[in-house]
Amino acid sequence: MPTILYKNDQNISPDDVMKIAVYAEHVGRQCYDVFAEDGSRSRSDVLSRRAQAVSDSLDFGNEPYFPPETTKKVLDLHAMVSGMCFDRFGERGHMGKSMDLLGMAQDVDDVLDKLVSYHxxxxxxxxxxxxxxxxxxxxxxxxxxxxxxxxxxxx
Incomplete structure (x- = not known):
């Protein structure tokens, strides 16, 4: 497991905070991670709590800052969504990630690059x-x- 170092000089803009907020909102409303054999789907409590925790911890000020606790919440949500979390569903049980979700995930990656270093x-x-x-x-x-x-x- 890589070592994650949290950056103090983050260079975060209000737009960056909004990208994280939009991502957390989309995940909390549109993504599912529990699938039954009958084709039904639901959102786990863990996914819902993680999305809400990210939303609740964001700093929407003019000079935002992500403390390590908030950054960890974003990392945890992002890791969960990167796995078995989907927002697009089709016939015969097809599941996928929409282009919107993939674009938001890339935006989150870009913001995380400003927040952490991996060693x-x-x-x-x-x-x-x-x-x-x-x-x-x-x-x-x-x-x-x-x-x-x-x-x-x-x-």
Whole structure:
């Protein structure tokens, strides 16, 4: 598990706080994490409490600050939503994450980059590099660099 260091110089804007608030609101109203075999879904008490805890702890002042306790709440909610938490449902039990939720999750990642630093042990770093090398084999060099190939342009 990486070591998480909380930053004191956060450079957080009111827009950043709003991004977290919108994310927590969406998760608390639109996301589900408990699924029954009959196709029904519900929101666990843990998910509801985490979303509410994030909302309750936000500083909407002109110069907001995220104390470590608030940052931990955001990290916990974000980790839970990244897993088995969905807001889009289709036929035959299809579950997914909407583009809205994925965009909000990216916004939260961007804000978290201002709040925390992750430090990996040498073993974790080696494992992460091995995972990246493994995952990287499934992408063409152009996918990694961002250059468009003819196949990606549809030519």
């Amino acid at each position: 990996l042990s040498p073993e974790e770093l080696k494992e992460a590099e091995a995972d990246w090398a493994h995952e990287g084999q499934f992408f063409s060099k152009d996918d990694i660099s961002g250059d468009e190939t003819d196949s990606r342009r549809g030519v």
